[in-house]
Amino acid sequence: MRIFISGFGNIGLGFFETLLIRETFLKNRYKDDPVTVVGVVDSKSYEYNDDEYKICGFCTIGSKKTTGRLHKDRNSLSCREIMDMVDFDLLIEAGPTNITDGGEGLENIRHALRKGKDVITVNKGPLALAYSELSALAEKNGCHLRFEGSVGGGMPIINLCNEALVGQRIISIQGIFNGTCNLILSRMDSGIPFEQALREAQQLGYAESDPTYDIKGIDAASKVSILANSVFNRNVTFSDVSVTGIDTVTGEAVRMAAEKGMVIRHIGEISNDKLEVAPRLIPKNHPLSVSGSLNKAQVITDMAGPITVSGRGAGKSETGSAILSDLIWIMDRRNA
Amino acid sequence: MLVNADIYVKDIPGSLVRSLEPISAVDGNIVGVVHNREQVIDGMISVNLTFNVEAEKLEALKTMWKSRDVVIAQMGSVTGAVPMDYILIGDANSNFTEKLMKEAAESIAFSSYEVNTSSYTDGEGRTVRISAKLETKEDAKKLDAFMIESCAKKKLTCIRGLTA
Numbered sequence: 001m002r003i004f005i006s007g008f009g010n011i012g013l014g015f016f017e018t019l020l021i022r023e024t025f026l027k028n029r030y031k032d033d034p035v036t037v038v039g040v041v042d043s044k045s046y047e048y049n050d051d052e053y054k055i056c057g058f059c060t061i062g063s064k065k066t067t068g069r070l071h072k073d074r075n076s077l078s079c080r081e082i083m084d085m086v087d088f089d090l091l092i093e094a095g096p097t098n099i100t101d102g103g104e105g106l107e108n109i110r111h112a113l114r115k116g117k118d119v120i121t122v123n124k125g126p127l128a129l130a131y132s133e134l135s136a137l138a139e140k141n142g143c144h145l146r147f148e149g150s151v152g153g154g155m156p157i158i159n160l161c162n163e164a165l166v167g168q169r170i171i172s173i174q175g176i177f178n179g180t181c182n183l184i185l186s187r188m189d190s191g192i193p194f195e196q197a198l199r200e201a202q203q204l205g206y207a208e209s210d211p212t213y214d215i216k217g218i219d220a221a222s223k224v225s226i227l228a229n230s231v232f233n234r235n236v237t238f239s240d241v242s243v244t245g246i247d248t249v250t251g252e253a254v255r256m257a258a259e260k261g262m263v264i265r266h267i268g269e270i271s272n273d274k275l276e277v278a279p280r281l282i283p284k285n286h287p288l289s290v291s292g293s294l295n296k297a298q299v300i301t302d303m304a305g306p307i308t309v310s311g312r313g314a315g316k317s318e319t320g321s322a323i324l325s326d327l328i329w330i331m332d333r334r335n336a
Numbered sequence: 337m338l339v340n341a342d343i344y345v346k347d348i349p350g351s352l353v354r355s356l357e358p359i360s361a362v363d364g365n366i367v368g369v370v371h372n373r374e375q376v377i378d379g380m381i382s383v384n385l386t387f388n389v390e391a392e393k394l395e396a397l398k399t400m401w402k403s404r405d406v407v408i409a410q411m412g413s414v415t416g417a418v419p420m421d422y423i424l425i426g427d428a429n430s431n432f433t434e435k436l437m438k439e440a441a442e443s444i445a446f447s448s449y450e451v452n453t454s455s456y457t458d459g460e461g462r463t464v465r466i467s468a469k470l471e472t473k474e475d476a477k478k479l480d481a482f483m484i485e486s487c488a489k490k491k492l493t494c495i496r497g498l499t500a
Contacts, residue, residue: 174498248493252454252463253423257495259452260421260467264495281497283420288498 006199007094008042012043014316039086047071048086049301052252062299102126128222128238131229146326151223152295154318155311161231169303172271175297177223179213179313181266186291216245217277224268244278341411344380358400364389391472415446417469418476421497424464445471
């Protein structure tokens with residue numbers, strides 16, 4: 001399995017490290033199909049295997065960590081052009097999310113699928129905007145498109161619903177899909193005002209300097225649309241989600257909720273007739289009343305009842321584990 | 337939901353059975369029947385019924401009873417009233433809230449509701465918490481839609497309770 005990685009920031013690099021950590025496991029499991037990384041691209045630079053250069057795990061990681069760059073400067077080359085220079089079987093798209101038009105990530109995925117390559121993406125933008133198009137393209141070209149890490153990082157929600165719970169009718173999913181918002185709201189439970197809780201989240205490295213994506217609910221809404229399409233077979237995009245952020249939640253509202261034994265949490269809700277992200281009132285003993293930066297979701301099924309799953313919603317090894325599970329899923333089928 | 341109802345049936349043989357059949361027809365389960373032959377009004381006898389039925393089937397039951405000349409004197413849920421909670425943030429003063437709840441009660445069946453207005457103005461206005469109990473899930477859905485629409489018009493943030 002020859003892998004091409006697009007996006008070599010925290011997540012791409014994290015997955016590369018995961019491959020090194022799981023090298024022996026993968027060698028033993030796929031004796032006739034060794035896993036090799038044949039191309040890597042980040043925003044400024046790239047490297048790929050050719051007659052003169054071979055990607056070496058520790059050299060690549062070392063170069064990226066010390067210089068911030070890979071072997072060659074990208075100059076004016078697009079990621080698609082670099083993909084065309086390399087023989088590969090699977091693209092891992094881990095570039096930055098662009099929710100306006102899908103950005104380079106969407107173009108990269110389209111390009112790989114058109115070439116008949118399997119794709120694993122953790123980039124939410126392309127899925128939130130063009131899920132139907134991409135899954136049709138994958139089907140047409142006989143490719144696999146997997147994206148467990150795009151929702152909830154290390155929390156296995158998509159494969160849980162589509163594989164472990166196969167045969168069940170999933171009535172709804174309610175969940176906390178943005179750890180930053182949950183951290184802010186749980187700090188507000190202690191009487192800290194919104195602005196201070198946000199600053200704390202920024203200082204801890206959870207929230208970006210521009211926190212709009214998180215606190216306005218854009219990130220969570222992208223995940224809600226991905227779940228609606230992939231679990232409920234709906235045909236929706238990010239713009240179909242009703243979104244309310246947490247920036248209007250006041251300390252007084254949190255206090256009044258607490259008087260009734262409740263907390264306010266930012267909840268995404270998906271069913272056949274609901275598609276929403278909003279701050280909601282939750283009883284303190286409810287499974288979704290969690291503190292800190294965890295993601296958590298409750299899947300309501302017709303036969304098994306409620307199933308609750310939680311995990312770290314971000315982080316390189318957590319998201320790397322989701323990519324690894326998708327890789328194994330694909331390799332099991334390709335090597336069957 | 338568990339429902340308790342006072343109905344009046346004609347004081348003629350077979351009318352009690354005719355009044356119970358519709359409960360089975362809507363897949364209800366009769367828990368208790370008290371046939372009060374001492375309470376007769378205009379040739380009709382009072383019957384107190386307790387039964388389990390899906391909230392969505394109550395309207396069908398009422399229609400069937402009406403077609404069988406059964407008079408419903410009182411009907412309400414014993415348990416299973418649907419609780420709904422809301423917090424409104426923004427310029428939500430007590431006049432607005434009073435008017436809002438009056439308007440809601442015109443089309444939605446409340447078992448009860450309680451409104452708490454914050455004493456702290458929080459900059460723009462007072463925060464309001466509404467805790468309501470609705471008779472049916474259908475009413476709860478209606479109230480949710482009503483609150484979303486009313487708050488959007490008034491540019492209030494409406495934080496709704498999470499329901500299963």
